[in-house]
């Protein structure tokens with residue numbers, strides 16, 4: 745029998761950098777319990793079987809925040825290994841289209857400018873995402 749599982753487990757995550765018309769980005773704070781509890785992140789989640797990354801991002805954002813977005817350009821793909829988890833974060837620029845964001849699966853949400861991102865604590869893998877955003881925003 746073939747063995748396909750590995751350690752640490754690998755999660756493929758679609759991640760959204762959602763922009764509004766004021767050039768602000770939507771970030772959310774993970775719930776205190778569980779992995780990376782209390783840290784801020786860009787909303788997103790695990791890809792499901794048969795889904796494209798774009799479909800995954802659109803679905804996750806509707807589930808987590810109740811809003812409609814347009815998924816745009818790819819920003820960066822980050823591979824990062826935490827102690828017990830390997831993640832591939834595929835990050836796209838997105839545009840807020842409709843609905844008021846609600847913290848349906850997180851603790852808190854905020855619209856922030858690119859400069860303000862520095863003030864929030866993100867997981868380690870996000871350093872590369874934030875650097876890429878700064879470069880693309882220059």
Ligand SMILES: Nc1nc2c([nH]c(=O)n2[C@H]2C[C@H](O)[C@@H](COP(=O)(O)OP(=O)(O)OP(=O)(O)O)O2)c(=O)[nH]1
Nearest residue numbers: 757759779780785786787788789790831867869870
């Ligand atoms: N959404 C998101 N996840 C991130 C970011 N940075 C980062 O390291 N991660 C990690 C944290 C989690 O281990 C993983 C995202 O998984 P998740 O827990 O939100 O996804 P999910 O709800 O679909 O998965 P699950 O808990 O049902 O297994 O990626 C980020 O900016 N946004």
Ligand SMILES: [Mg+2]
Nearest residue numbers: 787788789790
């Ligand atoms: Mg999530």
